[in-house]
Amino acid sequence: MKQSLILTILVTLTSFQRASAIPFQVRADLDSCLNSAGLTSIYPSSSGYASAAQAYNLRFQYSPAALVYPTSENAVAAAVKCAGSLNVPVSARSGGHSYAAYGLGGQDGALVVDLSKLKAITINSDQTATIQTGNRLGDVALTLYNNGGRAMPHGTSPEVGVGGHLGCGGFGLDSRMWGLFLDQALSARVVLSNGTIVAASPSENSDLFWAIRGAAPSFGIVTEYKFKTYPAPSSNIIFSYSYWSTPQATASSIFSAFQTFAQTSAPPTLGIQAILASAGAPGQLYVSLTGVFYGTKSDFNNAINPLLTKIPKPQGTSVVTYGWLDSLVQLGGQSLNTSTTPDGTDTFFAKSLMVPQEAPMTSAAIQSFFNYLGNQGTSSDTVSLTTLYSMHCEP
Ligand SMILES: Cc1cc2nc3c(=O)[nH]c(=O)nc-3n(C[C@H](O)[C@H](O)[C@H](O)COP(=O)(O)OP(=O)(O)OC[C@H]3O[C@@H](n4cnc5c(N)ncnc54)[C@H](O)[C@@H]3O)c2cc1C
16 A cells, blocks of 8 residues: 655634625525425524534635535435525535535635535445445444444544535544545545546446545535445554654654654554654654554554654653544543533644655755754644655545
């Protein structure tokens, strides 16, 4: 499997507001069309509008023309037809965790088709799973495991939605072993922009099937996917090797060793990331090499040893074995059942840089990056996450 490194840099910034933009008559016609189609909708004048239209990332605040909550694939199609007939932009919202509020349309005046009422999950006799796109990752993991000990690769946050996660990638610490979330899709059902409903798979509308696995928001609203699943590993070792405060030159050498390890000896059963941050004082950095090994303790020791022999003794070490669901709870930091936890929010700016395996970061680039993090980084709330074979997806 090809590997890449990615840097995701999160910086806290302030929020900003945008004004609403949809002509009065278009809004009235849209309301009327949605009502005639029997769709439950929330309008700007509705009492629940402000919370329904709140973005996960509070830097973004858009004003949708309306939000609809279809309970069937046909109802999704009816909503899309209403918007299409009035030239109102449409945006699907699955888990609402887009970094830049694209689930709200990424602009004012969109019709948001909220999929949260499409939550069916069927485990099929051939161990595939048919999952509607209103589901969140935590609930999918729970249902798969509780119905036959099955699992699939995906990101760590239980609240992220199936629709957005698959629509543009979906990386988890188990992705070096099983692939991205989108690699698991066997077929899909899609509502196109003219409101027609089609099936997509390698043998039916294959070009659409190719396109939705990476750019779904540009091609339609996927209402359900059929997925491959895997037997959940019984031994999941969550580890971290941390340096609370280390000179930036040492941090650079740790990172170089991490990168070489990624290229040469890390097995697919090892998901690992480097978390880098300012340690508060100029020239001092926090570094943590952390992840999951899927297998036995002795296999883990053999797998991690080539890295440990190349880095200084960590200031903190933790190695704990979990069952599958407990490992997901540890990684996600919350319950997997999202119906019992209120949606969180955050305020951040994120930027990603991909580093291909054939052209890893040079030592000059590593030193320059660490110099920046150890100096300018001390005056801002900056964290860098570097993951083997990673992708944080956005349209
Ligand atoms: C706290 C947090 C943790 C994360 N962790 C990871 C991680 O570990 N790994 C990783 O790879 N990514 C991660 N992400 C990124 C996440 O996968 C993407 O932001 C993803 O797009 C969110 O999906 P969503 O359904 O929750 O978001 P939404 O805002 O609902 O949707 C995101 C985009 O997909 C479109 N969309 C949603 N549903 C559909 C559909 N059914 N058909 C077509 N288009 C659709 C929306 O219109 C929007 O453009 C994380 C994000 C957050 C906020």
